[in-house]
Amino acid sequence: MKKNKATAALLWTAGVVLLWEGVAFFLANILHDKMANAKLPYLHSIIYTIAANFSEISNAALITVSKAATGFALGAAAGIMLAVIMSISKTAEKIAFPYLIISQMIPVLGLAPIIFNLVRNMDLSRIIIAAYLTFFPVAANMLGGLKSVEPEKRELMYSYAAKKRSVYIKLMLPFSLPYLMTGLKIAAPLSITASILVDMLGSKGGIGVKLLYSLYGGEKDIFWASVLVCAAIGMLSCFIIILAEKILIPWKKTSSGGEE
Amino acid sequence: MNNTPEITIKNVSMVYNDKGRDVTALSNVSLEIQKGEFISLLGPSGCGKTTLLRIIADLLQPTSGTVEVCGKSPREVRLEKKYGIVFQSPVLYDWRTVRKNICLPLELMKIDKAEQNNRVDALLEMIGLEKFQNHYPNQLSGGMQQRVGIARALAIQPEILLMDEPFSALDEFTREKLNEDLLRIWRKTNKTVIFVTHSIAESVFLSDRVCVLSPHPGRLSAVVDIDLPRPRTKEMRESPEFFNLVTKIRNSFEGV
Numbered sequence: 001m002k003k004n005k006a007t008a009a010l011l012w013t014a015g016v017v018l019l020w021e022g023v024a025f026f027l028a029n030i031l032h033d034k035m036a037n038a039k040l041p042y043l044h045s046i047i048y049t050i051a052a053n054f055s056e057i058s059n060a061a062l063i064t065v066s067k068a069a070t071g072f073a074l075g076a077a078a079g080i081m082l083a084v085i086m087s088i089s090k091t092a093e094k095i096a097f098p099y100l101i102i103s104q105m106i107p108v109l110g111l112a113p114i115i116f117n118l119v120r121n122m123d124l125s126r127i128i129i130a131a132y133l134t135f136f137p138v139a140a141n142m143l144g145g146l147k148s149v150e151p152e153k154r155e156l157m158y159s160y161a162a163k164k165r166s167v168y169i170k171l172m173l174p175f176s177l178p179y180l181m182t183g184l185k186i187a188a189p190l191s192i193t194a195s196i197l198v199d200m201l202g203s204k205g206g207i208g209v210k211l212l213y214s215l216y217g218g219e220k221d222i223f224w225a226s227v228l229v230c231a232a233i234g235m236l237s238c239f240i241i242i243l244a245e246k247i248l249i250p251w252k253k254t255s256s257g258g259e260e
Numbered sequence: 261m262n263n264t265p266e267i268t269i270k271n272v273s274m275v276y277n278d279k280g281r282d283v284t285a286l287s288n289v290s291l292e293i294q295k296g297e298f299i300s301l302l303g304p305s306g307c308g309k310t311t312l313l314r315i316i317a318d319l320l321q322p323t324s325g326t327v328e329v330c331g332k333s334p335r336e337v338r339l340e341k342k343y344g345i346v347f348q349s350p351v352l353y354d355w356r357t358v359r360k361n362i363c364l365p366l367e368l369m370k371i372d373k374a375e376q377n378n379r380v381d382a383l384l385e386m387i388g389l390e391k392f393q394n395h396y397p398n399q400l401s402g403g404m405q406q407r408v409g410i411a412r413a414l415a416i417q418p419e420i421l422l423m424d425e426p427f428s429a430l431d432e433f434t435r436e437k438l439n440e441d442l443l444r445i446w447r448k449t450n451k452t453v454i455f456v457t458h459s460i461a462e463s464v465f466l467s468d469r470v471c472v473l474s475p476h477p478g479r480l481s482a483v484v485d486i487d488l489p490r491p492r493t494k495e496m497r498e499s500p501e502f503f504n505l506v507t508k509i510r511n512s513f514e515g516v
């Protein structure tokens with residue numbers, strides 16, 4: 001099964017690369033499109049650009065990612081805490097939940113300049129927006145997990161006269177962990193997007209700045225290199241969470257029926 | 261049977277309110293259970309057998325009537341951690357290995373580590389799952405999972421074992437095997453067992469007495485003494501005495 005999966009992944013990657021190179025070739029050499037290099041340059045030439053400008057691009061990416069990661073961690077922590085509070089107290093849930101929903105209706109594109117105007121600090125804005133986008137999926141999924149605990153599992157704790165603290169530590173939190181990971185998987189690429197977005201508001205460093213300047217400055221190769229790096233970072237962030245999930249949730253790994 | 265009973269159930273009734281309509285789940289049930297007895301609560305769905313068990317376990321409050329366990333209320337007995345409960349589904353915690361699942365109540369009771377390990381080792385041996393102690397529940401068959409559930413219930417060394425249709429989701433072969441295992445464990449530990457089931461044969465094979473409950477409203481319609489000798493063996497299931505008891509119980513149902 002594992003071998004099959006690896007083969008599939010390899011074929012899939014090869015397919016994407018071939019398709020990309022094929023379309024780029026089609027644009028440049030068959031349609032003789034003068035804009036071919038801007039519309040879709042060859043993948044290998046983009047990778048060459050990344051390699052040639054590696055320190056410049058990676059420095060920019062690092063600025064964006066480190067702030068995204070900080071915001072992600074803060075947003076996730078706040079999301080988990082609020083979910084736990086809402087699961088303990090019905091009143092807290094009733095008060096907080098409408099605000100949660102409304103907060104998701106404010107377009108982040110509009111919120112980002114407001115935050116920037118308030119704090120007047122690029123790094124802090126990145127962190128706040130990344131945290132803001134992380135917070136909701138984490139809180140909503142975690143709360144969903146806490147509320148899905150089967151009544152029998154709680155009754156078992158009740159029959160042992162377990163204290164609330166023990167019930168949370170030994171039942172509620174471990175039960176909700178897979179739900180939390182789902183929330184984190186959604187939130188991780190979002191936090192990166194948030195950080196890139198704030199870059200574009202007029203930051204000095206960051207991969208979003210590279211994107212914006214190269215787009216208007218006509219440096220098409222740098223632009224495409226930045227796009228590819230952004231995509232790679234987003235995917236990487238998701239893979240890191242999946243890896244963490246595999247380590248933190250070992251009981252999900254093997255689900256083959258046992259033998260008597 | 262002449263000493264004071266361990267559990268006294270007196271005129272217990274349970275009325276639910278279901279969409280404005282009163283439903284009587286249990287009507288005026290009285291029963292005395294001796295220490296060390298194996299009692300079955302037998303009946304079809306809706307006869308209130310599980311309700312009665314849950315009232316004894318302090319998972320439900322009766323509408324009227326009282327339950328006393330050694331002169332105490334079910335709540336006091338629960339807080340003293342003298343009940344071991346085995347649910348219909350095994351209710352294992354997926355994130356804990358077999359060993360950790362059995363250990364859970366001992367951790368909650370803050371029993372010291374060495375004693376925890378001793379008890380868990382003994383229980384793993386008793387249920388024959390030493391080799392699976394580091395497996396997760398989803399790696400076990402249904403029968404193995406339920407054995408872990410029984411071991412966990414026994415871990416706190418309860419006075420009373422309450423079992424709510426523990427084998428009803430299992431196939432007949434596994435079920436009969438676990439019936440024998442349960443009797444073997446019971447003989448070793450000598451707990452009072454209250455066992456809820458809807459299988460007549462199972463109740464006859466296991467019990468000292470079978471309490472027959474009938475539905476609509478749930479009430480105790482007969483108590484049948486099972487005088488088959490112990491230890492019970494597989495062969496007894498085919499004896500004429502066994503069949504006579506099964507028939508007698510079947511005929512004692514009312515209004516099914």
